[in-house]
Structure formats: structure tokens, C-alpha cells
Amino acid sequence: MQMSLSPPDATLTVRLILNGEPVTLEVPPQAILLDVLRDQLHLGGTKKGCDHGQCGACTVHVDGRAVNACLRLAAMCEGQAITTIEGLAEKGQLHPVQEAFLVHDAYQCGYCSPGQIMSAVALLEDPEAATDDAAVRDAMSGNLCRCGAYRNIQAAIADARRHLESNAQQQGRQP
Amino acid sequence: MSEINDPAIVGHQTPRIDGEDKLTGRATYTTDWQVTGMLHGYPVPATIAHGTLEALELDEARAMPGVVDILHHRHFPELQRSPNSMKHGDQVSEVRLPFEDERIYYHGQYIALVVAETFDQARAAALCVRARYRREHDVRPGLLSGDAEGETVDDYSRGDPDIAFASAPVIHDATYTIAPESHVPLEPHVTLAEWHGSEPRLIVHESTQGIFYERNALARIFDLPAERVEVISHYIGSGFGNKLFMWPHAVATAAAARLLGRPVKTVLPRQQDMMSTGQRPASRQRIRLAADPDGRLMAIHHDSTSETSLVDRHVDACGGATPSAYACDNVATRQRLLAVNHGTPCPMRAPGEVSGIFALESAIDELALELDMDPLALRLRNYADHDPQRDLPWSSKQLDVCLKGAAERFGWAARDPRIGAMRKGDEIIGYGMASATWFAGRQPCEARVEIRADGSLLAACGTQDIGTGTYTIVAQAVAELTGVPVASIDVRLGETSLPAGPLSGGSMTTATALPAVAAATRDALDALQEIAVGPGGHFAGHDRASLEVKEGALVAKGQRAGFAEILARHRLGSVSGKGSAAPGGERRQYSFRSFGAHFVEVRWDPGISRLRVARVVSSIDVGRAVNPLAARNQVEGAIAMGIGMGLLERLEYDPRDARLINANLADYRVPVHADMPDVDVELLDYPDFRFNEFGARGIGEIGLTGIAPAIANAVHHATGKRVRDLPITIETLLDSPLIMT
Structure with missing residues (x-):
């Protein structure tokens, strides 16, 4: 058969x-x-x-x-x-990670960018994930960028982390 | 030509105007296009590299759900080949039409195209196509699998190198090889073809670096007037050279769409993309250097062989940069070509020269060691302050500034030149450096600029943005000349209905497109000024020459009228300007090149032979960088690709049957986030106004040249092992004298 x-x-x-x-x-x-x-x-x-x-x-x-x-x-x-x-964007407002990618030129052709951004957002929202640069690079290594915008992507993620943390603190202070 | 001095927008960091579309998923790449009634194509690749296709068994595949048709050698329309002329704009990557004969020339050659209603139906059926082959055993597995030298296709000489070699006190003679590399654009090659009307028009969406070349080639192949073919490529998921010229999948897809009367989209699967859309060919290079004891180069011999395929002839001219690299009276280069059973190679970022510079800059390092000289000092001693190849002055050459500046920032002076002398923790530190260079060229180009009634501007040019940032620099150029903000400039690229623009290749797009865009902007302003000084105009009776352009308005003697106001008063929707630009006589007066210097720190663990690039410091002289934000990104990306070339990337062909065995992204390794070192890139700012009014020479390729030899030189410093074969894999360092056993 x-x-x-x-x-x-x-x-x-x-x-x-x-x-x-x-x-x-x-x-x-x-x-x-x-x-x-x-x-x-x-x-x-x-x-x-x-x-x-x-x-x-x-x-x-x-x-x-x-x-x-x-x-x-x-x-x-x-x-x-x-x-x-x-x-990811809410009410037309870019997510802080998207905003950081724009400012840091964290892409070239842009084809890998949605994947990079989704991985970065999940990483930043993961309370278990280590936050040092080496750990971020390791965690992001499943997302290839053949244009090689890796440095700018890493800078954007670090910047977005600061932004999200400061947002969280501000929200924490509000009653 | 008016030089753009002290610019307000050009030369300043500008976030990309297409950035938000890319980062939100709104940007429509060719893979994303969908049209009503669209079918999906999926090619079937040959599983042998050399022989004849005897039979195809298609019954099972034809019976699969959703299958509409299967195209192959015995079921394919009669088409014509493209003349394949660079000059006439119809060059293709592979002249042979798909399914043209039953010979198999390389593994991955298309033997059929399955067309089905959905992608997964097409894929499932393609996997059920059975082929019977007659293999032939005189296969040519690749340049590096044997010692064949190939035929000579080009040579150059000046002076008398042989006499110099006969008398020189110091001679270096070594052979260098580079494995074939895959471009791996993240968006695979893709074609969406649709035919319209009884006088047929062909519309093709393609992820391409050259819309006009593809249009012209399709017109020849399908015997259509060029104006009835349109090629569209708004967003391109990068190219690096293998999307310059059309490949057979596009022809097969367009033929299927015509045959079936429905649009067809073919997205190449990654494996096939790596097998059948080109690669940097393998090369073998012998470098001989003759020098006096003070390190003055007396002669250079650079003999290269690169691969081509059995269906086409691609020459990767490795020795291209050598004749002008150093002040040396006696230089000879020779290029040979060997045909092998691989898919046709094609240009890959800094084609030819990046390979040649690996060999030359490794050899210079080796000569420095033989002479007991600092490699940086040896390069400065042989500095070519004019172009010795063409005996012309450079338009602008700041290589010495690059070398000294990058050395300073890197801390080169603190280098202990003894092998393995610098350590940190478990790792040995190696320092290496190399020069970088890439030619500067430009092409003819046309552009159109419209000033519109809402105060916005439209700039149109039939080039394309492959990720280098062309959309943004076009907007910057228009903004610079009109004072209208970048955000109010609508840039249209990537359609053959627009004024003819250049290939995105050779680092030529900036220098080619911007002067045409500037000319079109001035022409549009001219049209507006003519209206403004005419009857009933805001400046009626004024001399046109007295009008200034400021912040989107015309200004004279304290009076100001915005572009929109002028158009509104005359009930005009827009005015339009055309512009064109082409290289002029400057090439007879000057030689144009970009230059740079890379300093690399590697770390090598002699216990487990782990090797990594830890730090790169680069200085790059490209005239003016129009958008330094994107330009620095280009260089950083090139450094990443150079790390791939130096340490990771190798297409592996089985030496027994020439089958490509690592055509996937797990076995073919490209650099990832974790491979990226600390990088410090400086862009010098010496505008080259002898080249064009923007002073820009182009940025895409220069950064890749010199990285691999700087790494190899650093590896020698760390390990004592001179590796002359790329990529430098860690197992090649196991016989280092410093390895811990």
C-alpha cells in the first residue's frame, strides 16, 4: 500500500x-x-x-x-x-520599542524588524530574563539581521528598557 | 554645478522617512503583496549537479489538492533570451531561460514550477514531483576542491615586476583562498507577476535592486515593448548584490501567469534562494611582494582565480583595487576564471575588491613582520598620494587621516607586537589592522519633483531603497534646496513608470540619484518662480534672479509668498520639474575612491580555541555622508558581514558531486547579535565636490573591505598562526604554538 x-x-x-x-x-x-x-x-x-x-x-x-x-x-x-x-502600537502611538528603533536607526531594510521588535518586547516584559548587555544579545540571537544593524538594535532595546522602567515608576507613584 | 556648502539638512542625522512603515508592519514588501485570484508558485530544484534530466513523474503531484499546473521543460512557452547587456540595461543574472534544455548544470537548478491555489498546496505538490536523472561523473565540484587554474580573462601591468623580483632583498609569496559566501537577504527572492489586457501588459512585483534592468530584460524575453512591462519594488528586504539582475524564477513565474491567465507569486524557499540566486564565488589568490629593507614596495604581483558556472560567466575581479593601493612602480595583476558545477555566482557586496583586499592586506601584514616593521608604518611608507594606476590626482584621499585617527582611538601604540604577549583572563588579545577602499562611480539618472498645492513636495526617481536609506536622502536633498521639512516630502521610488534611475549597487546610488533630484528640484522652483513673477503673481515685475527660496516660500525685499499660496492664487494643483544628471569630464581629471581603516581586537582562548572579535575601530572617508545616522549603520552592518566573511561563512559543496550541503541558516552561519563586538565608527567629513555638488561618494560597500584581513592579522598576533584561508574557523588554530594541551 x-x-x-x-x-x-x-x-x-x-x-x-x-x-x-x-x-x-x-x-x-x-x-x-x-x-x-x-x-x-x-x-x-x-x-x-x-x-x-x-x-x-x-x-x-x-x-x-x-x-x-x-x-x-x-x-x-x-x-x-x-x-x-x-x-503593538496602541491608538496610533508607537510602542516604546518601535519608537526606540526609529530613533536609533535600529534597522536598514526593515524586513527583520517586526521579528526583532516582537522578540525585544517579549524580552523586556519577561521578569525572569537577565538584563545585562550580554544576556540581551544572547536572547536576541534568534533574530537574524543580515544588514547587521545589531548595535543599533541593542541600543534601542536598552533605551526602551529605560523608558518602560521610568513609565512604570511614574505609574507606581500615581494613586 | 553649485556646491552645497554648510548645509542645514544634508550631512545631518535624519531618522528614516520610511521608518514608521517598516517598524509597524505597514511597509509592503514583495513577499507581502497579494492580488485577487493569485496563485502560488513553488519551484522544484534539481537534486544533482551534473547530468541530464531523463524524466519527470508528475501524476502524483498533479493530483494533489489545489494544484493548477506544473511547468517544466516539455510544458513551457517558447521565449527569447535577454541580450544580457549592461550597456543596454537588460543584464540578467542567468541568461539561460528556465527549463530551456534537459541538461543539469548545478544542484538547485529549476526542473519544474508547481502552481497551486495556496502556498502550502504548491509546496506539498512540489515535494511529490519525482525526477529521474542520468548522472555524469566528470563533475567540477569547485575551485577549492582541486588545483585547476582556469583561463585568463584579464590582466594589467606597469613597470617591470619581474626585474624587481629578481633583485629585491625581501620577497613575500603566499596564496590565499576565500570560500564561497551566500548573500542571505532576509527577504528571499520573490516575484509576483500579472498580465492585463488583450494588448498584454505585464506587471511584476519583484524584490530587486534594479527595476529597470528587470523591466528591459522581461521585455526582451517576452518580446514586448518595454513600456508594456512595469516592475515595482517599493520595499526590498535587502539584496547585497544578488538582487541586482533578474534570475530565472521571475521568468518562470511571469510565464506561468500568462499561461494560466491568473497572477502568480513565487517566494523562493530559503534553501533554493541559497542554491540558485548566486553567491560570492570561491577565489584563490597568489600575492607576491618585493620590498627593500626599509619597507619600500618594489613590486606587486597579484594573481587571482575565481569561479563561474557552466551556464554563465561571472568574473569576480579580485585584483581591482591592487594597482592603485600603494605607491609602487612595478605592478602586475592577472584574473583567471574556472567554470564549475555551481549555480551562477554574482556580485556580492564589494565584489572582487573585498576578496583582493583580504589577500593584499594580509600579505602587507606578513611583509611587515618579515621586515620587523609596524604594519601601520609600512602602509604609510608606501602611501599612494596620487593614483599610480591612472597617473591622476585623487579627487580627495584622507586614508592617512583614517589610519592615524583610527590607530589613536584604538590604542594601537600600546600594542605589544610579540605573539600572544597580551592577555586578559583566559584569553589572549590580538590586534590587527587593514586599509579599506572602494571605487566611487556614478551613472546617468533622471528625476521629477513636484511642488503641490498643499505645500508638500513629491520627489520621484526610478531607483530603489534596499535598506540603505535612499528614500530619506532624496527627501533630505529636496528639503535642503526648498526649506520644506523632510516630513512634508513624499518620495516615490521603485516603479519603472517613474523617471529612469540607477541600480542600487556599487555604492553609486547616492552620487547618481541626488544630483538628478537636485536638478529636478531647481527646475520645479524655476517653474514656480516663473509664475510668481508673471502677470498677477506675488512678485509680478520682479526679476526672477532676485527671488530667494526660504522655508518653503519665495522671498524678495521683505515680501514672502509660500509655495502653496502662489499655486492657490493661480489655481494650480502643482508645478513639476524634471532633472537629469550624469558623470561628466571629471573622471579624466581625477581618480575617485573612498578609503578607510579598520583596527580589530580579537580574543582567543588557547584552552578551547574559542575565537571572537571583541572590538572594531574604524575611520571611513566617503566624502560627505548625506545621512550620517544611516551611513554609520551601513558601516556597522558591513563590519558584521565582515565578521561573517572572516570567521563564519562558507557555502560547502560536496567534493564528490558538487551538491550544496549547507543551504540553510543553521548550517550556513551568518553573524547574530551575540557575534557583534563593540564598534566605534568615525565618518570623516571631507566633502568631495569634484565628484558632485553634495560631496558624497557612497557608503554601502567600503566598510566591508579590510575587515577580514584585519581579523586575520589580529588572529596571527594572538595565536602565531597565519591563516590564509577564509573563514578562519577555530579548528585551524588548534596547531597554534600557544594552544594549551
């Missing part, structure tokens, strides 16, 4: 929270989250660089954790909160 490589025709229903909004999807069971975001939901900000989890361009947040969307089946995301680069 020859094994068929044909995927099944049936689709699955997946409910998730996408950039804060509930979404119901019909997807084939083998559909990759990255392709569903880009081709089905028309969210092109999450980039396709290798489809193998080797470049980091497709980094999104799944329940707050940075994940390579190319290594994840859409069907695995039932009930989860997915945030993409399109969901």
Missing part, C-alpha cells in the same frame, strides 16, 4: 484572540500559523524568511511569549492570544 502524502481536505475551526480581537478561523489541519496570518488574515507585517525557525523574521507573541510563527500550526493556537507587529 502506498502512503498518500495528500493532506486531508477537512478544515478545523480555531478560535483565538488576535491583536486583542476574538477571531474564528477555518483552517486545514496542516496550516502554518505564519501562512494563515499572512495569506488568510492579510497581516503581512509578520515576515517570511526561512520557514524553518532559523531566522526569527516571523516572531509573534503567543500568550505573551515570543514564538516563531513558521514553526507553529494554526490549529495549535485554539484559545490563545496572538499578538503581531500590527497589534
Whole structure:
């Protein structure tokens, strides 16, 4: 008997929270989250660089954790909160990490930037993560930037960290 | 030509005008484009490197869900080749059309294109295409797998190097090799092709460094008037040379779209992108230096061989920078070419020269050691204060300032030249340095600038921004001449319907595009002034020459009228200016090059042979940097790529069958965040007005030259091991005399 490589025709229903909004999807069971975001939901900000989890361009947040969307089946995301680069700015205001990337010229071609930013935001929001420069460089090393804007990305992350911490302190002081 | 002295905006750090779009995901790259009814293409690569395709079994793939068609040698339209002329603007990367014959010339050559409704359907079906080959065993696995020398394609000489070698007291003679490297633009190659109308028009979205070259080539290949082909590339996920000229995937995709009557998008999978869209070819270089005991160079011989493919002829001219690098009366270079069973190579950032400078600047370091001289002093002793190749003055050369300034900032004087003498903790510190250089060129260019009724301006030029910051410098140039803020300037690039602009390559875009944009800006201002001094105008009766342009307004004798007011009074939506610019006679009077110096500190752990670049200090002389924020970023990025070239990057072809075995980003290693050292880049500011009114020579490539030899020289200082083969992997240092066993 020859094994068929044909995927099944049936689709699955997946409910998730996408950039804060509930979404119901019909997807084939083998559909990759990255392709569903880009081709089905028309969210092109999450980039396709290798489809193998080797470049980091497709980094999104799944329940707050940075994940390579190319290594994840859409069907695995039932009930989860997915945030993409399109969901980061609030009310047209750039997220402090995006703002810092702009000021520090932390990109060139910009293709890896959504992934870099999503990884950086997850890192800055992770209370367990070490904060020294070497630890940041290590944590960010899954996000390739072939243009090599690494120094500026690292400077932007450090700057955004200061900004977020000072925001948090100010909010702490308010009643 | 009026020099732009003391500029207000040009030469000042300017955040990119396209930055917010890139950082929010709004920027639409070619991979992101979607059009109604679009199909997805997925190529099938040959799994052998040399032989014949005997049969394709397609039944299983055809039966897969969503499959619409499969194109291949026996099912492909009759097309014409592109003439492949640089001069006529239709150069392509590979002249052979896709599926043209059944010969297999390299691993990864396309043997079919599966077209399906969705990307994953196309991929699934492509994996089910079966091919039967007849392998041939006289495979040519690569230059570095044998000792074949290839045919001579170019040579140069001055003086009589042979006589000098016969009498020279000190001779250095060594051979250097560089592994093939992959460009790895983060956005893979991608084409979206759509045909419209009964008199067909072809619209192609492509991630390309050269929209006009692709348009012209497609017009020849599909036998269309050029004006019926449009190529669009608004955002490009970088290129580094392998997106300069069109590859066969674009032809196959456009052919599929015509055949099927629907738009087709093909995004190359990363593996295929690395197999079939070019690489920096391997090179082998022999350098011979003759010197007197004081370190004066008496002769230089630079013999190079680089690879090409069996389908095309790409010459990576390694010796290009050598004849003008040092004051030396007797110089000879020779370039050979060897055809191998690899995909066709192509230019990769600082093509040729970066390879040649690795060999030459390593050899100069070795000569300094033989002479017991400081390598910096040896370079200054042989300083070429005019161009010895063309016997012309340099337009501006500040290499000595770069060398001395960077040495000072680096702390070169504190170097203990003894091998392994400098240590910190478990690591030995090595210092090395090298010079950097890249030619400065410019091309003809056209541009259009419109002044609009809302006070904003539009600047249009058919070049493209590959990430270097072209959008922003165009806005800066217009802002400089009009006083309108950068934020109010709408820059349009990346469409062949715009005035013809240059390739994004050769570090030539800045010097090529900005003078044309300036001319168009002046022409638009001229049109506005004509209206303003005419009947009913704000300055009716004034002499046009008396009008000044200030902050988006025309001003004369205390009277001021904004651009928008002038247009409104005459009920005009806009005025438009055209401009063009081209190199003139300056090249007959001067030689134009950029220069720089890199100083590198490596750390090497003799216990486990761990090697890293810890610090780089660079000074770069490119005339004026139009946007120092982006220009410094270019140099820092080039340093990262240079670390890859020096320590990490090597495409590996199996010596038995020429199959590429590491075409993925896990096995082919590019620098990551953790590899990035402390970097201190200084951009000198000596505007080169002999080159153009902005004084800018271009920045994209210079920073890569000289990094790899500076690393190799530092590695020798740390380890005592002279590594002449790139990349320098840690296992090559295990026989260092200093290794701890």
C-alpha cells in the first residue's frame, strides 16, 4: 500500500484572540500559523524568511511569549492570544520599542524588524530574563539581521528598557 | 554645478522617512503583496549537479489538492533570451531561460514550477514531483576542491615586476583562498507577476535592486515593448548584490501567469534562494611582494582565480583595487576564471575588491613582520598620494587621516607586537589592522519633483531603497534646496513608470540619484518662480534672479509668498520639474575612491580555541555622508558581514558531486547579535565636490573591505598562526604554538 502524502481536505475551526480581537478561523489541519496570518488574515507585517525557525523574521507573541510563527500550526493556537507587529502600537502611538528603533536607526531594510521588535518586547516584559548587555544579545540571537544593524538594535532595546522602567515608576507613584 | 556648502539638512542625522512603515508592519514588501485570484508558485530544484534530466513523474503531484499546473521543460512557452547587456540595461543574472534544455548544470537548478491555489498546496505538490536523472561523473565540484587554474580573462601591468623580483632583498609569496559566501537577504527572492489586457501588459512585483534592468530584460524575453512591462519594488528586504539582475524564477513565474491567465507569486524557499540566486564565488589568490629593507614596495604581483558556472560567466575581479593601493612602480595583476558545477555566482557586496583586499592586506601584514616593521608604518611608507594606476590626482584621499585617527582611538601604540604577549583572563588579545577602499562611480539618472498645492513636495526617481536609506536622502536633498521639512516630502521610488534611475549597487546610488533630484528640484522652483513673477503673481515685475527660496516660500525685499499660496492664487494643483544628471569630464581629471581603516581586537582562548572579535575601530572617508545616522549603520552592518566573511561563512559543496550541503541558516552561519563586538565608527567629513555638488561618494560597500584581513592579522598576533584561508574557523588554530594541551 502506498502512503498518500495528500493532506486531508477537512478544515478545523480555531478560535483565538488576535491583536486583542476574538477571531474564528477555518483552517486545514496542516496550516502554518505564519501562512494563515499572512495569506488568510492579510497581516503581512509578520515576515517570511526561512520557514524553518532559523531566522526569527516571523516572531509573534503567543500568550505573551515570543514564538516563531513558521514553526507553529494554526490549529495549535485554539484559545490563545496572538499578538503581531500590527497589534503593538496602541491608538496610533508607537510602542516604546518601535519608537526606540526609529530613533536609533535600529534597522536598514526593515524586513527583520517586526521579528526583532516582537522578540525585544517579549524580552523586556519577561521578569525572569537577565538584563545585562550580554544576556540581551544572547536572547536576541534568534533574530537574524543580515544588514547587521545589531548595535543599533541593542541600543534601542536598552533605551526602551529605560523608558518602560521610568513609565512604570511614574505609574507606581500615581494613586 | 553649485556646491552645497554648510548645509542645514544634508550631512545631518535624519531618522528614516520610511521608518514608521517598516517598524509597524505597514511597509509592503514583495513577499507581502497579494492580488485577487493569485496563485502560488513553488519551484522544484534539481537534486544533482551534473547530468541530464531523463524524466519527470508528475501524476502524483498533479493530483494533489489545489494544484493548477506544473511547468517544466516539455510544458513551457517558447521565449527569447535577454541580450544580457549592461550597456543596454537588460543584464540578467542567468541568461539561460528556465527549463530551456534537459541538461543539469548545478544542484538547485529549476526542473519544474508547481502552481497551486495556496502556498502550502504548491509546496506539498512540489515535494511529490519525482525526477529521474542520468548522472555524469566528470563533475567540477569547485575551485577549492582541486588545483585547476582556469583561463585568463584579464590582466594589467606597469613597470617591470619581474626585474624587481629578481633583485629585491625581501620577497613575500603566499596564496590565499576565500570560500564561497551566500548573500542571505532576509527577504528571499520573490516575484509576483500579472498580465492585463488583450494588448498584454505585464506587471511584476519583484524584490530587486534594479527595476529597470528587470523591466528591459522581461521585455526582451517576452518580446514586448518595454513600456508594456512595469516592475515595482517599493520595499526590498535587502539584496547585497544578488538582487541586482533578474534570475530565472521571475521568468518562470511571469510565464506561468500568462499561461494560466491568473497572477502568480513565487517566494523562493530559503534553501533554493541559497542554491540558485548566486553567491560570492570561491577565489584563490597568489600575492607576491618585493620590498627593500626599509619597507619600500618594489613590486606587486597579484594573481587571482575565481569561479563561474557552466551556464554563465561571472568574473569576480579580485585584483581591482591592487594597482592603485600603494605607491609602487612595478605592478602586475592577472584574473583567471574556472567554470564549475555551481549555480551562477554574482556580485556580492564589494565584489572582487573585498576578496583582493583580504589577500593584499594580509600579505602587507606578513611583509611587515618579515621586515620587523609596524604594519601601520609600512602602509604609510608606501602611501599612494596620487593614483599610480591612472597617473591622476585623487579627487580627495584622507586614508592617512583614517589610519592615524583610527590607530589613536584604538590604542594601537600600546600594542605589544610579540605573539600572544597580551592577555586578559583566559584569553589572549590580538590586534590587527587593514586599509579599506572602494571605487566611487556614478551613472546617468533622471528625476521629477513636484511642488503641490498643499505645500508638500513629491520627489520621484526610478531607483530603489534596499535598506540603505535612499528614500530619506532624496527627501533630505529636496528639503535642503526648498526649506520644506523632510516630513512634508513624499518620495516615490521603485516603479519603472517613474523617471529612469540607477541600480542600487556599487555604492553609486547616492552620487547618481541626488544630483538628478537636485536638478529636478531647481527646475520645479524655476517653474514656480516663473509664475510668481508673471502677470498677477506675488512678485509680478520682479526679476526672477532676485527671488530667494526660504522655508518653503519665495522671498524678495521683505515680501514672502509660500509655495502653496502662489499655486492657490493661480489655481494650480502643482508645478513639476524634471532633472537629469550624469558623470561628466571629471573622471579624466581625477581618480575617485573612498578609503578607510579598520583596527580589530580579537580574543582567543588557547584552552578551547574559542575565537571572537571583541572590538572594531574604524575611520571611513566617503566624502560627505548625506545621512550620517544611516551611513554609520551601513558601516556597522558591513563590519558584521565582515565578521561573517572572516570567521563564519562558507557555502560547502560536496567534493564528490558538487551538491550544496549547507543551504540553510543553521548550517550556513551568518553573524547574530551575540557575534557583534563593540564598534566605534568615525565618518570623516571631507566633502568631495569634484565628484558632485553634495560631496558624497557612497557608503554601502567600503566598510566591508579590510575587515577580514584585519581579523586575520589580529588572529596571527594572538595565536602565531597565519591563516590564509577564509573563514578562519577555530579548528585551524588548534596547531597554534600557544594552544594549551
